[in-house]
Amino acid sequence: MTDKIDKGSAATPPAGPGASGATPYEAIKAIPVRHYGRWISAVVVAVLLGWLVYAFSQGKIIWATVGDKLFDPSVLSGLGNTVIISVSSMALGLVLGILFAVMRLSKNPVTSFVSWLYIWFFRGTPVYVQLLVWFNLSLIFQYINLGPIYKNETVDVLTPFMVALLGLGLNEGAYMAEIVRSGIQSVDEGQSEASHALGMTGMQTMRRVVLPQAMRVIIPPTGNEFINMLKTSSLVSAVQYPELLRASSNIGTTAGAIMEMLFVASIWYLTLTSIFSVGQYYLERRYARGSLRTLPPTPFERLKANLNMFRRTEVAK
Template identity: 60%
Template sequence: MNPGRPEAIKAVPVRHPGRWAGAVVVAVLAAMLLHALITNAQFHWDVVGKYLFDSSILHGLGVTLELTALSMLIGVAGGTLLAIMRLSTNPVLSGTAWFYIWVFRGTPILVQLLFWNFLGALWTKLSIGIPFGPSFWSEPTNQVIPLFMAALLGLGLNEAAYMAEIVRGGIQSVSPGQTEAAHALGMSQSSTMRRIVLPQAMRVIIPPTGNETISMLKTTSLVSAISLEELLRAGQNIYSRTFETIPLLVTVSIWYLLLTSILTVVQYYIERHYARGANRILPPTPLQRLAGLFRGRPKPAAGPDVVPGLEGGGHQ
């Protein structure tokens, strides 16, 4: 051995006893929970299986999905419009948007649902005509806004207030230099917003929007308060006849868990899609991570701008 050369360093792996202790505690608690679910006869898993695909449950499931999709559509479109109004230099537009957000975020959504349901008590008829003058069309309020429409308005208009702040935050995350450069090229304000700002803001907007969609799926259960038969109300109608409350609540919960899991996966892939322009190396997909458990650490999928020979960038 060369006397002038230092000895090789012997690397000793770092011990993590706390991790192992935590893993043991979690495993024991999980085993206890699983044992309780299996051995407690009050869950009546046979009843759960009986009603899991019941026609009433499936009909309520369809109403829940319809409400979620349409409410988020109204929320995203209305929220984008409100965010642009809020950022406008026109004080009337910005003030109107601020007032809308203040009212709809400041009152409980259940109160708003009840308000739309009983709107006919305030105005027995809705009409279209000359302001403060004669009307050209008039119909009873309860016919114009039936039960489903009341639920949709309550959920969608409330969601628009929250989406407005999400979109506003995303727009403000884009560097002002992007807007200035677009204007220097002769692009209009609307074209700049549509083609430059919003596409870049999507990376910030998508994650909370996905969370809002998952939250909206569960929030639709509140429309049972106005007697609209969605998923939860369908379960309530069944156990009010059979008195099998817990099995029906478990049935409803299984469907909610399944749907939220699907939405979580969809959200992940949408976020991954919009990350292509910012990350040189994209995060691995769930299937790549699962495959990596059997062959070592998973290799992340390369983005479109990875240079050959430089694939060793960090994970995002």
């Protein structure tokens, strides 16, 4: 004998809020979560920072000298030279990086090997050593002789600016070659195949299809390399180039304010890196369009989010 189900006694789903006589759902109450660990860590960091500021304020540092020499004409001239040599060296490194990256990816074994050799040498030796080699090149080559094209004494050609440009630019080119190579290889090979199917040459494919897509991979490390270049440019003081650190050191030695002038140089380096970091961020944000559903927040949006960090809530049912 089979059991019969009483339809009248069957379980029915609860009536929705739109049904007549139904009880509306209870409103969700948002209860703030108290993150005591965040407050404790913030207090600890603030105490340590205050202790550090207090320690330097009690040191034998004439802070008035820092303010007086911050806009000294020699310091500003060195600041301008730092920007010039950094931008010039980065431009040279970028051009060399693209060239040697394409050579490295070439199927020609000669150009591929030459590119590998260049990257291996300039990445494997310190940039400071490379600067000194260019600076003392006249000890082994008295003349630069290109036959009927050009001939001159090496000391006249390798001025402090040229030495700094070659030392920083050639070294940066080796790092940029690897960055550009990784960016090119991040583009799907089907893009190149489709371009060739449309009749584009290899150069046209690289310039119009591959490189534009590779930029979103190339830009972030390139920006980091430029920020690093601003700081690495301080090494060219060893080859007599009057950049920021050398100008500050000369004033510090003459006025007997060595530490004060080092603080002046540090302030300007921090200012430069901060300015170019903001530019790098917006450049990355521009090339992120099309690859991300939502763009990264701007610095102002990040600041607002950090200020609201302690006001996160949890949902209570």
